[in-house]
Amino acid sequence: MDALADLLDGPRARGAFLLRSVLTPPWSVRIADLAPLTLVHMVRGDAWIRTDDAGARQLRPGDIAVIRGPEPYTVAGDPETEPQIVIRPGQVSTDPDGDELCERMDLGVRTWGDDPTGVEGPGGPAARGPAAGGPPASAVMISGTYQMRGEISSRLLSALPRVLVLPGDAWSSPVPALLSEEIVRDEPGQEVVLDRLLDLLLIAVLRAWFARPEAAAPAWYAAQGDPVVGPALRLLHDDPAHPWTVAGLAARTGVSRAALGRRFTELVGEPPMAYLTGWRLALAADLLREPDATVASVARRVGYGSPFALSAAFKRVRGVSPQQHRERTAVAP
Structure with a gap:
């Protein structure tokens, strides 16, 4: 996808x-x-x-x-x-x-x-x-x-x-x-x-x-057509739970680690792993709205080894814990 x-x-x-x-x-x-x-x-x-x-x-x-x-x-x-x-x-x-x-x-x-x-x-x-x-x-x-x-x-x-x-x-x-x-x-x-x-x-x-x-589409939209960054984006979106590294992503796209990092940052506006973190947490934020979802199950689906790791990343980037996010979105219009 x-x-x-x-x-x-x-x-x-x-x-x-x-x-x-x-x-x-x-x-x-x-x-x-x-x-x-x-x-x-x-x-x-x-x-x-x-x-x-x-x-x-x-x-x-x-x-x-x-x-x-x-x-x-x-x-x-x-x-x-x-x-x-x-x-x-x-x-x-x-x-x-x-x-x-x-x-x-x-x-x-x-x-x-x-x-x-x-x-x-x-x-x-x-x-x-x-x-x-x-x-x-x-x-x-x-x-x-x-x-x-x-x-x-x-x-x-x-x-x-x-x-x-x-x-x-x-x-x-x-x-x-x-x-x-x-x-x-x-x-x-x-x-x-x-x-x-x-x-x-x-x-x-x-x-x-x-x-x-x-x-004025987001930078990643135009980057999808790039022969290097496009395949990398699709890999990240297809399997966000995979333990990706820049080296592993570069190997899958057929370029060097340095070339992928440079090209990805130039077109998307941030390095591959920073993009992956943002994508994982955005996906987690949406999944947490599901009534039956637990922090542990969401963590597994988006690539974090434990609910504690997801909670730490979520709070660091978004300023609130996953539970606080769930409570806020439950009452938001």
Whole structure:
């Protein structure tokens, strides 16, 4: 398995929040739900995503945005429109004064907004507009929210910008259309279907995103294509529990120890063993979220000879013990 595959192996939605929103201009929604990650697919109309620290990014029909939390942000038809709706923790929607809007704006199965005609989709009454002699057409977007940090690996979150936008014409995938069809169905097992579709959509979007020049992908991503460092990275990711040394890794990649160390550090930004330590501890941090995992079992899986060795390395690098990390992530949004 390569490093990107390892990174994208993390998303595991469990009861994710998925919603089809139908909103008439002027509209603006403040998202303050503390969620770690949200995807927004713009089905119809334009929108702007505005963060407090990164300005505004435009979404056009077909575009998909990935927004990393838990900091709040605003999605609006116009970046200057003040929010009329606030999404709070637990996906509770209110007006800015705190009065609940959930029931008032319910438009049916996983559909919400202020335009009942918008649920009919393209070609229906919602496709009206000034050219048709009617009011402005509604914006339609599908959002999928991972509600718990444990559903998304810390390695993946740390590799993402605050907001990324993948243009609709930059890739091709059947997943957005399939999600659009499935989100309004109310059938047995539908929650699991939607969870898996959200995972698949995120993986497809990020794979396309990391291949784009503006992605500013992590150094290890570009290094995967190197004839020396690429195989070394795959070896480390395939078997992190192996007792690797620089000499052993160099022998497997067919170069000298000095050549591997120099090339690896140049492309990845740190020596091979430092990278391996970071990868082992990142993997351990994710494994510790599993309810049945013990520190001893995690230590064996990531290449530490004892739980004490893992605890010492974990505390040295991350500043907390594995148990403290487990307790913190158990209550984190």
